Amino acid sequence: xxxxxxxxxxxxxxxxxxxxxxxxxxxxxxxxxxxxxxxxxxxxxxxxxxxxxxxxxxxxxxxxxxxxxxxxxxxxxxxxxxxxxxxxxxxxxxxxxxxxxxxxxxxxxxxxxxxxxxxxxxxxxxxxxxxxxxxxxxxxxxxxxxxxxxxxxxxxxxxxxxxxxxxxxxxxxxxxxxxxxxxxxxxxxxxxxxxxxxxxxxxxxxxxxxxxxxxxxxxxxxxxxxxxxxxxxxxxxxxxxxxxxxxxxxxxxxxxxxxxxxxxxxxxxxxxxxxxxxxxxxxxxxxxxxxxxxxxxxxxxxxxxxxxxxxxxxxxxxxxxxxxxxxxxxxxxxxxxxxxxxxxxxxxxxxxxxxxxxxxxxxxxxxxxxxxxxxxxxxxxxxxxxxxxxxxxxxxxxxxxxxxxxxxxxxxxxxxxxxxxxxxxxxxxxxxxxxxxxxxxxxxxxxxxxxxxxxxxxxxxxxxxxxxxxxxxxxxxxxxxxxx
Numbered sequence: 335x336x337x338x339x340x341x342x343x344x345x346x347x348x349x350x351x352x353x354x355x356x357x358x359x360x361x362x363x364x365x366x367x368x369x370x371x372x373x374x375x376x377x378x379x380x381x382x383x384x385x386x387x388x389x390x391x392x393x394x395x396x397x398x399x400x401x402x403x404x405x406x407x408x409x410x411x412x413x414x415x416x417x418x419x420x421x422x423x424x425x426x427x428x429x430x431x432x433x434x435x436x437x438x439x440x441x442x443x444x445x446x447x448x449x450x451x452x453x454x455x456x457x458x459x460x461x462x463x464x465x466x467x468x469x470x471x472x473x474x475x476x477x478x479x480x481x482x483x484x485x486x487x488x489x490x491x492x493x494x495x496x497x498x499x500x501x502x503x504x505x506x507x508x509x510x511x512x513x514x515x516x517x518x519x520x521x522x523x524x525x526x527x528x529x530x531x532x533x534x535x536x537x538x539x540x541x542x543x544x545x546x547x548x549x550x551x552x553x554x555x556x557x558x559x560x561x562x563x564x565x566x567x568x569x570x571x572x573x574x575x576x577x578x579x580x581x582x583x584x585x586x587x588x589x590x591x592x593x594x595x596x597x598x599x600x601x602x603x604x605x606x607x608x609x610x611x612x613x614x615x616x617x618x619x620x621x622x623x624x625x626x627x628x629x630x631x632x633x634x635x636x637x638x639x640x641x642x643x644x645x646x647x648x649x650x651x652x653x654x655x656x657x658x659x660x661x662x663x664x665x666x667x668x669x670x671x672x673x674x675x676x677x678x679x680x681x682x683x684x685x686x687x688x689x690x691x692x693x694x695x696x697x698x699x700x701x702x703x704x705x706x707x708x709x710x711x712x713x714x715x716x717x718x719x720x721x722x723x724x725x726x727x728x729x730x731x732x733x734x735x736x737x738x739x740x741x742x743x744x745x746x747x748x749x750x751x752x753x754x755x756x757x758x759x760x761x762x763x764x765x766x767x768x769x770x771x772x773x774x775x776x777x778x779x780x781x782x783x784x785x786x787x788x789x790x791x792x793x794x795x796x797x798x799x800x801x802x803x804x805x806x807x808x809x810x811x812x813x814x815x816x817x818x
Contacts, residue, residue: 356573363581368507368640371554371703372589373454373633376596377612378550378700380605383543385531385597391544392590395551398750402714403582404743405721410574412724412740420713421651421660427720430660431777431793435800436713437655438773439766443709444648445684447556449692450702451637451644452478457610458630468609470698478689485638486682489645490673507639510632511588514617518595521620527598548757552707554589555582645681652677662779696817708762709769711755718747761816767803768811774800 379388409416409423416422420440425433453469456477460466466474596605596616608615611633617625653674656665667676692698721744755763774797781788789797810816 356577359573359577360580360584363577364508364584367555367581367585368511368588368636371450371550371556372511372592373611373613373629373636374703375550375554375589375593375613376605376616377608377610378703379547379593380596380602380612382546383540384602385527385594387540387543387547388593388597390540391547391551392593394544394750395548395555396586396590398747398754399551399555400582400586401743401747401750402718403578404740405718405747406578407574407576408740408743409717409721410578420717421655422658423720424713424716425658425660427723428716429790429793431789431796432716434655434660434777434780435770435773435796436716437651437660438776439709439770440713441648441651441681442684442769442773443556443706443713444644444651445681446688446702446709447553447706448482448641448644448648448681448685449478449688450553450706451641452481452689453692453698453702454610455481455634455637458614458633461609461614461626461630468698470693470695472693475689475693479686482682482685482689485641485645486678489642489649489678490669490675491671507632507636508588510629511592511613511636514613514629515588515591515595517617517621517625518599522595522598524598526601530597530602545757548754549704549707549762552710552754553703556706556710645678648681649674649677652680656780659784660780661776663783704758704762705765707754708758708766711751711758712766715748715751715755718744718751722748761810764803764807764810764816767800768807771800771804 379391383391413423413426416426421433421437424436453474455469456466456474457469459477460468460471460474465471466477469478592613596613599605599616599620605612605616611629614626614629614633617629619625652661652665653668655661656663656677665674665676665680668674688702692702695701722741725741725744778788807816
């Protein structure tokens with residue numbers, strides 16, 4: 335056995351996983367959700383709708399995501415044999431190939447999400463260092479690259495240390511957001527708010543205005559499944575569900591408040607034109623230049639904490655999938671400090687690739703944000719559908735009785751995630767296929783290592799659909815029908 339002091343790699347990791355309390359698990363959920371998205375909310379919403387549409391959007395998103403949080407709570411209790419959350423549920427419910435797609439999609443979503451963090455950090459610093467622009471210049475890509483690999487080295491030191499840092503950072507980053515809401519209420523202008531209420535400046539129906547905000551709400555709530563992903567580290571199984579619901583309820587009111595109070599500070603047309611992070615610009619309008627500096631510092635702390643949590647969760651999904659023989663064996667490697675080192679390296683490499691791609695995007699931040707949301711929807715949909723399945727037809731592994739309430743919750747969560755796929759639109763569905771389809775190589779590698787047939791007949795059909803979607807997506811990009 336190698337010494338933990340050296341951090342040398344061992345094939346299967348330590349005998350006992352690092353255990354986390356309810357507080358730590360809750361902080362993982364909050365830390366995952368409170369990241370880049372909340373600081374971009376004023377402008378993102380103002381680009382699509384006014385106060386009325388924003389209120390409706392948050393009502394839909396809050397109810398839908400609460401149902402999804404309840405789904406993860408229910409599954410943690412009723413199927414305690416399953417670890418790694420979204421991936422394990424998709425596999426148990428719909429087979430190995432869709433389980434693999436869920437694992438890969440969730441992982442890819444986390445990697446793309448990590449890129450939004452660096453884009454937003456460099457855009458924030460770009461306000462005082464113009465060479466960084468809006469986070470989409472060559473110097474910005476270089477700075478972000480250095481940040482990516484610095485965090486790789488930090489996390490490689492050990493999950494326990496990284497989780498402890500996340501707990502401290504989570505508390506620190508919530509403070510400036512709450513201060514923003516309080517100050518915005520103090521400087522709130524009822525007349526400006528009333529003028530922004532109807533969203534009359536926007537073309538299209540109120541339904542289309544609300545639909546336009548949906549991917550933004552998905553992005554800010556990503557991480558609600560954080561405790562479920564880290565289920566193998568929970569000291570008590572029931573803490574997983576409690577941490578999920580506590581984490582969600584802790585941030586929902588804050589997210590909605592940040593959006594709504596901003597409409598009382600500036601006309602929505604002006605908010606829509608603000609550079610990111612738009613929260614800083616709104617506070618500057620209210621209190622002066624120090625407000626922008628205050629929010630900008632809070633943003634950097636917040637985003638770095640969220641990046642840490644997301645990188646941990648992304649690597650965990652690949653690691654557990656490899657342990658279950660659904661990913662190639664090389665992804666099982668972990669250090670004696672309980673760090674899935676190969677999965678962590680893959681996570682950093684994909685983030686690096688996406689970071690370079692965003693350099694060629696018309697709007698690096700919004701493209702990465704929307705793609706992150708779209709990639710996460712299929713894993714969420716499969717998890718919710720699995721909950722419906724075991725409520726309708728419980729198997730011998732399903733714990734507990736009285737499935738009526740849980741069935742209703744699961745059905746609502748499934749319908750909500752299906753609606754989100756519709757709201758995402760064809761563009762992001764096709765781009766998602768472009769990412770999903772090549773991942774099948776990893777699935778084939780895992781099957782070959784086990785000496786098994788690569789595809790069953792049903793899996794072959796699913797593969798053909800994903801490849802067809804990827805080809806159509808590439809054609810659409812080449813022809814200019816869709817653009818990044």
